[in-house]
Structure formats: C-alpha cells, structure tokens
Amino acid sequence: MLNLETSIQGNKSYNNLTISEVEPVIKINLRSKKREFSAKIGKILSIIPPVESNMSSINDNYSLLWLSPDEWLLYSNNKISNYEEQINLEDKLFNQISKLNQGAVTNVTDHLVMINLNGNKIYDLLSKGCPFNFNDFMSKKGSVAQTIVNHTDVILHNINEGNLNLFVRRSFSKHLWSWINDSARFI
C-alpha cells in the first residue's frame, strides 16, 4: 500500500521565493534498453521519452525526465484526484511493458517527495549547497539534473526560468526542507 501522506506540512514564502510540497502526484520510474520502448510509451501516454541527456518531454498531463540512457522518471503535472487513477496508470504500464519484458515499471510515488521552488533567487539558494553549475541549466526550459544539494541526492526539473521541481527521497525530505528554509532566509 502506497503511503500518500504528506511528508512536509505547509508552504513557505520569502523575498522573491516560494517553496511548497506538491502532492499527491504520480511518480513512476521507467527502465528499458529495448528499441520498441519509446514507441510503446508514446502510445500509452502520448509522450516520447527524451533521448537527449539532461532533458525532459512534457505534455498536458505528464512530464518525462531523462535520468540515464536507459532510465526515465514519469510524473503527473497535476495533482491526482483519486487513488484509482494512479493504480490504473501503473497497471496499464506494467501490463504493457514489464509483463511483456519490454522494461521495468516501478511506482515511486511514495519514495520521492516533490518540492516546487518558485522565484528568481532559487538558483542562488541551491548554489549554497550544490556543486552543480546552473548557468546553462537555468535558461534551458525542461532541463533536468541529478546532483547533490546539502549532501542529499536530488533530481531537479527546470520547468522554466525561476520555476523548478525538486525530487528528494522521502526520508531526506524533512532535512532538506529545513535546510532550504534556513538558507532562504539569507539570500
């Protein structure tokens, strides 16, 4: 049974910066090395997995992030209205990909916590505890980076400049949330 309880309570606003947890959002990890995989995902979700590294594909309902040459993260752009919707999507992907040996489908909805950072100072904030160079990343719409923020593994999805979704493991989320809020007071 998935744990869909929120990990972080509330949202915070600072000068030119808003931080909030977005939940519940469907998150599914996809892995495959098969050629037919892209076409199959395109047929099911109307979205093609990005081949270009550090990029994402977005349609009205879903975003698909490149994680490695054979791994992608799928998440819903909107909050899910009911639990069945999530299970149906997972079942659909599982039956048409995993069961047919086309790849692996793993539901990571309760494994990852999604935090939305909004404002023109978010890159300054992350740079305080992150070795990643944001110069090209920030202006590139849909760019993706996996890196470390304050010693914590994160996935960053740059929706557009000044609006970013950050994925962090649930067990680290409160710690990272505290760090983000603490750092936000000093920028």
Place this chain on the structure above:
Amino acid sequence: MFVINCPFCGERDQSEFSSGGEAHIIRPKQPTELSDDQWAEYLFMRKNIKGVQFERWNHAHGCRKWFNMIRDTSNDKIHAIYKMGEKPPIV
C-alpha cells in the same frame, strides 16, 4: 577537487562521482583452478601507481553509470574518458 566530464551527463564536480579503482582487470576464466595466492592477486592486488593510470569511475549522484578514465594520479589531470566496453584511446 576537479571536474569530470561524464560521458552521459556532461561536466560535473568530482563530489558527484565515486572511484571504482583500477580498470581492465580481467576475471580468471576458471577461478576454481587457481591457487589462493593467484586468486588473492586477482582480487586484492592493485598497481596504485604514481602517474598515468586506467581507472573505473561511477557517477554515483547522477546517472549512476560506470565509465573508464585515464588519469594522472600525481596531478589529477584527466587524459581521456571513455565508456565501458570501448577500447582505451591512445594518450
């Protein structure tokens, strides 16, 4: 600290990577036929030279892929990076 050009993700800071030690060590085809000394030689003994060395690295906090690197251990200068299974370039 130095910057590593991951063959999949591009240039990243060294802190995102972990070293996997010496590269191109071939596993013996018949481990049962080896003596304890020969097995220990394969398993534990590494060159650890001062100078140009062939190494395996893993982008642990990024794409989690393994790749090979030719690095000078005396000054951390990276001569070449190439994917697993590829032939090492001549440097």
